[in-house]
Each structure stands twice: as structure tokens, then as C-alpha cells.
Amino acid sequence: MSEDVILYIVVATALAFDFTNGFHDTANVVATSISTRAMPPRLAVGFAAVLNFVGAFISLEVAATVANDVVEGGAITPTVVFAGLIGAITWNLATWWFGLPSSSSHALIGGVVGATLAAAGAGAVLGEGILGKVLIPAIIAPTLAFVIGAIAINVAYGITGRERPGPVGRGFRFGQVVSGGMLALAHGTNDAQKTMGVITLALIANGTLSESAEVPFWVVISAATAIALGTYTGGWRIIRTMGTRIIKMDSAQGFSAQGAGAAVILTSTHFGFPLSTTQVISGGVMGSGAGKRLSAVRWGVAGNIVVAWLLTLPAAAAVGAAAYGLTELLGGGAAAVAIVAIISAMAGAVVFLKRNRTPLLGRSQARAEAGA
Numbered sequence: 001m002s003e004d005v006i007l008y009i010v011v012a013t014a015l016a017f018d019f020t021n022g023f024h025d026t027a028n029v030v031a032t033s034i035s036t037r038a039m040p041p042r043l044a045v046g047f048a049a050v051l052n053f054v055g056a057f058i059s060l061e062v063a064a065t066v067a068n069d070v071v072e073g074g075a076i077t078p079t080v081v082f083a084g085l086i087g088a089i090t091w092n093l094a095t096w097w098f099g100l101p102s103s104s105s106h107a108l109i110g111g112v113v114g115a116t117l118a119a120a121g122a123g124a125v126l127g128e129g130i131l132g133k134v135l136i137p138a139i140i141a142p143t144l145a146f147v148i149g150a151i152a153i154n155v156a157y158g159i160t161g162r163e164r165p166g167p168v169g170r171g172f173r174f175g176q177v178v179s180g181g182m183l184a185l186a187h188g189t190n191d192a193q194k195t196m197g198v199i200t201l202a203l204i205a206n207g208t209l210s211e212s213a214e215v216p217f218w219v220v221i222s223a224a225t226a227i228a229l230g231t232y233t234g235g236w237r238i239i240r241t242m243g244t245r246i247i248k249m250d251s252a253q254g255f256s257a258q259g260a261g262a263a264v265i266l267t268s269t270h271f272g273f274p275l276s277t278t279q280v281i282s283g284g285v286m287g288s289g290a291g292k293r294l295s296a297v298r299w300g301v302a303g304n305i306v307v308a309w310l311l312t313l314p315a316a317a318a319v320g321a322a323a324y325g326l327t328e329l330l331g332g333g334a335a336a337v338a339i340v341a342i343i344s345a346m347a348g349a350v351v352f353l354k355r356n357r358t359p360l361l362g363r364s365q366a367r368a369e370a371g372a
Contacts, residue, residue, distance in 0.1 A: 003206055005334040006078040009341050010202045013085045015226040016348070018195040020092040021104040022052065022230020029184045029231070032254035032285065038176035048184040049232040055188020056224035069133050070109055071116045073204060073211055075124030079327055080115045081202040082337055086344050087111025087320030093351050095308055102308040103276035107316040108194050109134055114317025118324040137273040138309075142283030145260045149287025152256035157292070160252070172251035179258035186265035187277050188227065195223040253288040260284035279309060
């Protein structure tokens, strides 16, 4: 009975992480459309939420990677998964507080790896899987998005350079509706699946599922719903960073950045890479700015984002290990997990309510926020 209680807490915590993933990564999907006024903020966020939900059903390759290729299944317990989720949620809230678009994906993987290290040692961590499925894609994907974004903006300017600015701008803003939709769909195919993988890992560790079992449908629908609700809530602080602080973006650049991001994420999802959608779209945004001229990119802001990326895995791992250590210090078992969960939920609620002043802004107010 005790293990079942822990499992229920783990599932609830995983869905809470999925929610923070949604509002933390909303900026990846909607910032460019809002900053270029291709879509009103409320409509952009709702549109992204729906397509995030739909995208979660397209593929389960990433969920399989998280469940099987990061840590040894035999070393995982529901308490380890819970501690890893606490590490990921903590890092998501910390970077959201400062308006930094960090990787929820790497926070989740880092948290689980840190908790596993604390519980079972380095032998339970699959270094080859982390290198091949996480670290190498983390370098290649944003670089590829940068290059594609730079090429795309030059092609766009080359085709439309002699046309009248008014019709061209309207055309690219319409194109952003399409490219933004593809990006939202791609985000759902990759990010929601990480939570599916973690819940599946907990179910296997609890003995509820066999190691060869497929992801249950209720896990898919609940993860898709949680990330969609988080997306609809919106992370306006990060939207400002993504939409205006890296580059001053026009509609052609927004279209190019979104298209580059969607192409890279969908390709990575096909191969089962748990990609950082934040890194990818940031790379696309920087590439579309640098493709116009290098000075268009605010490299100081870009540098802060890169530092956050580099810190994500070790920082989330440290918190995950600490969370596991705290549960053990409190005696382990369901009571200890429940105490840590309650403390974490209260702290997270305070942070979220204090900082998230504008969950659903009106059109004019959100534009002012995005441009601040």
C-alpha cells in the first residue's frame, strides 16, 4: 500500500512538472508570433495549447528514450523518480523567475540522473545513452536551427526584397500562423512525451507495468492535457526574452525562426531524441537575426541563455540528489515522500502565484508586456 501511495504522488508530481513545462516553454511557441503581431496573445497561446495537446499523440519515440535509455530500469524506484521530478520543477521555476528560456527536457533528465546517482551510484546511469541521445543532440540541434534560420531569412529577403513592405509583412504574418502551428505541434510531439516516459518509468519501478510494456493511453492523455493547460497559462516573462530581447524581430524573421525550429524538432522526435525545444527555437531566433546582420543579435542576452543551458543538467541533478537525500533523511517511505511533496508544492505555488502576474492578458496589455 505504501508503494502505491508513493506512485500516486509521483504521477501527480510528473503532471505538475508537465504543467510547468507547458508554461515555461510557451515562449518557444508563441513569442515570435506575439512580438511581430502575427496573432493576438490570447489567441496565440490558445492555438499553441491545442496543437501541443494534439502533438503529444503523434509519436511515442521520445517517451521510450526517457524510459529506457537514460538510467538502468532496475535501479529506479518511484522515490527516485519523484526526487528527479522535484529537481526538474525547481530548475524550471528558478529559470522562469529570472525570465531565462532554459531546457525543461534537460532539467527532467538531469533531475532523474541526479536522484539515481544518489540512490544507486554511477553504475546505474547509462552514460552512452545520455551522450548519444541527450548531449550530442543538445549541441547539434540548436546549431542546425541557427544555420537553417539564417539561410531561411536570406532566402525570404531575397524573394521579397523588391516587393511592397505592406503586403509582404501581411504575407509573412499569415505564414507565421502556419509555421507557429507546426512549431506548437512539434513541441507537443517532443516535450509531453518526456513526462509520459517518466510516468512509465515509475509504473515499471512499482511493478505495475513490465519493462517491455507500451505507454498506457491514460498516461498519454493526462500528459497531453497537463502540458496544454500549462501552455494556455503562459510564461510571459520568458516570452519577453524570446520575443524581443534576443533580436528586434520582424515577421519574416519570425516565420524563418519558427520554420527552422519546427523542422529540427520534428526530425529529432522521429529519431527519439528528447530534445530541448528551448535551445532549438532560440537557435532559430538567433540565426534569423544573425542572417540579417550579426549586430542584430543581442549577444549578451544570448550568452545568458547559453549559461542557463550549461547549468541545467548539473543544477537539476544536484536538486534531484538533494531531494532523494531528504526523503531518506526523513525515513523513506510514503510519509517522507508526502512531506517533501507538500513542502515542494507549497513553495512552488508561492513562486508561481507571486511571479505569474499576467496568466491571460488582454491584447494591448500583453503586447506591452512582450515589448517591455
